Amino acid sequence: MRAINAIRMGGVDVLPLVEGGKGVSISNGLSAGNWALAGGVGTFSAVNADSFDVNGRAIPQVYHGRTRRERHEELVSYAIQGALTQARRAWEVTGGKGRIHANILWEMGAAERIITEVLEQAKGLIHGITCGAGMPYRLSDIAARFNVYYYPIISSARAFNALWKRAYSKTAELLGGVVYEDPWLAGGHNGLSNGEDPLRPEDPLPRVMALRKVMRDFGLHETPIIMAGGVWCLEEWESWIDNPDLGPVAFQFGTRPLLTQESPIGNAWKQRLLTLKEGDVFLNRFSPTGFYSSAVSNGFLAELRERSERQVAFTTETIGEHVAEYGVGPRKRIVYLTYADRERALAWERQGFTDALRTPDSTLIFVTPEKAREILEDQTACMGCLSSCRFSNWAQHEPDYTNGKKADPRSFCIQKTLQDIAHESDEPAAVERNLMFSGHNAYRFGKDPFYSSGFIPTVKQLMERLLTGR
Incomplete structure (x- = not known):
């Protein structure tokens, strides 16, 4: 050497x-x-x-x-x-x-x-x-x-x-x-x-x-x-x-x-x-920054992957194959899915993923009522830790301080999870429920x-x- x-x-x-x-x-x-x-x-x-x-x-x-x-x-x-x-x-x-x-x-x-x-x-x-x-x-x-x-x-x-x-x-x-x-x-x-x-x-x-x-x-x-x-x-x-x-x-x-x-x-x-074993660090694009990031594959990332997999496209009027009515939200506002996607949505509901949340890309993701409340609470509690955040739609630019898009429930509050793992990582549960950045080596x-x-x-x-x- x-x-x-x-x-x-x-x-x-x-x-x-x-x-x-x-x-x-x-x-x-x-x-x-x-x-x-x-x-x-x-x-x-x-x-x-x-x-x-x-x-x-x-x-x-x-x-x-x-x-x-x-x-x-x-x-x-x-x-x-x-x-x-x-x-x-x-x-x-x-x-x-x-x-x-x-x-x-x-x-x-x-x-x-x-x-x-x-x-x-x-x-x-x-x-x-x-x-x-x-x-x-x-x-x-x-x-x-x-x-x-x-x-x-x-x-x-x-x-x-x-x-x-x-x-x-x-x-x-x-x-x-x-x-x-x-x-x-x-x-x-x-x-x-x-x-x-x-x-x-x-x-x-x-x-x-x-x-x-x-x-x-x-x-x-x-x-x-x-x-x-x-x-x-x-x-x-x-x-x-x-x-x-x-x-x-x-x-x-x-x-x-x-x-x-x-x-x-x-x-x-x-x-x-x-x-950790080789491959346990996962390159993903869930970050609210919009950048790719590398983190340990744990329960936190698994839930985000599953959240995005329970996703279907919708339209607000009948277009092409999107003709199957589906009610979204407490008022059951009608959107249109394909018949195949409506069957998938109903299957997810039977599994307990009963809350459909809209994304900026005209899709719905399906989560449990508890996860839906957590997502909405985190979006509401935003403190602007990024110059622009796709999770909460915050942007630090005047006059409206938004990025001009709908908040994206496929992402997460990065400030919350990084603070939690930084200060609670003596507990195994905290290591599993939070974002754990790491290099691939x-x-x-x-x-x-x-x-x-x-x-x-x-x-x-x-x-x-x-x-x-x-």
Whole structure:
């Protein structure tokens, strides 16, 4: 195995080992601080991070506003205070000597406003901003305002080309690196384009080579590319290290830091990671963002799959084969199905799925009365955690603060489930009933001898392991 030497990134020499930022409250100041203390780049999530009371207990993010806009303002306040708390916590762990990045999602609600306020109040504590989940054109402007480095997360050379030409060329000196995130293997939200097949993964090397070519065309010969998604051990990437065709390369680890002593996830979640099998991580499109995402296949995802499978198209007047009357809702308003779909609907009713909910695509999904109440309550309780949400139809743009479409009951409240699993994952039931993001390599926890007999390392022990190449 080649020696893992420091590289120049963000104006300093660091080990080319970057902690992937995982929200909500999964990459925090403790994990990031310890990663940085070991010589790499620590990353805390600034997506609705935890803040604490005087006794050190996480403050529940409870919303009291009567309107979505009022609750959105509460969310923004929670987000700013939580990110500041984690930035200060990371600084305390490192004694101000480590390299700390804050991770944000461009499509999170009020992203620009939140990170701007955090950087204003945390001067000197945060050295870089990583940002994905969208096309963050204004990321460089924010970085320039506070003289911090920025690290866009992209999944193709084409995406970076667009970002550079529109915005980043004006602030090239603060571009600390470009994160290439494999859209098939990374955990969380994935950057698959409409022209890419989710079932046909592509080799990352040609895609990263294409990215480096574009970067060299722009004079970015020494700007590191940070490989993210599918990275487990460096001996599998040995041909990338010190490769003159690739130029400076670092590696981002998102999944492996989940299973450390400093990781804030609960014990039931950690134990579930140790039992995963290949294929247990599911690439799906249920997210209210509209992006693909990768998560552990559990009861939560099974219910969403089944919900969408119990689905039929309808019309509001007789058209073609849609001539079979069917009553929807308490008032049994008549819509028209095909005769075959009406038989399917009646069969689902006999199984207890008696509530038909309309989707924006002129279809009906069939759920139990209890699930229907939960869906409607979650939609009503929306606090605008995304810039645009297909589940609740929220959008942060004035004047009406909607995306102009009907709320989609095939999706879910992402804020609710991520907060629940972040804070209740000591309980096995919470791990089963919530969205559990993960990279596709998570099954390797159960195969890697490093984790034999249920061993859970400290961050320092994990970093030492990574530096061996294994």
